[in-house]
Amino acid sequence: MPRWPRAAAGTAAYPGGVIENIPACPRCSSEYTYEMNNLVVCPECGHEWVPAADGASAAGGAEAGERVIKDAVGNVLNDGDTVTVVKALKVKGNPSGIKAGTKVRNIRLVDGVDGHDIDCRIDGFGAMQLKSSVVKKA
Numbered sequence: 001m002p003r004w005p006r007a008a009a010g011t012a013a014y015p016g017g018v019i020e021n022i023p024a025c026p027r028c029s030s031e032y033t034y035e036m037n038n039l040v041v042c043p044e045c046g047h048e049w050v051p052a053a054d055g056a057s058a059a060g061g062a063e064a065g066e067r068v069i070k071d072a073v074g075n076v077l078n079d080g081d082t083v084t085v086v087k088a089l090k091v092k093g094n095p096s097g098i099k100a101g102t103k104v105r106n107i108r109l110v111d112g113v114d115g116h117d118i119d120c121r122i123d124g125f126g127a128m129q130l131k132s133s134v135v136k137k138a
């Protein structure tokens, strides 16, 4: 009796490695095509193409509509960042307003009204929206 079982024959990869339905080469109709970096590659004639099924997601990679929000000095901001307010801000109903240097934790990037693209909560002021141009990444 062996000390450890051999690799179970049934779990091995399919012989030849043909796992998925990879389309034949449209140029030379070779069936020995394989996938590489979201492309299908034909080893026979060297043709490479994007498979039709998920061509849309493979092309480009950048998701349309995803905005990059930058702070006053050009740092890219992300959800959850801590930022510092770089200039005094007036707040309706509050005589002192937000002072420059106020730390704001755990910001959330939003598509706010009138360019206010940061949703946050500031001690003493509560929830509010700021413009990314008045903060600096801490």
Ligand SMILES: [Zn+2]
Binding pocket: 025, 026, 027, 028, 029, 030, 042, 043, 044, 045, 046, 047
């Ligand atoms: Zn080919």
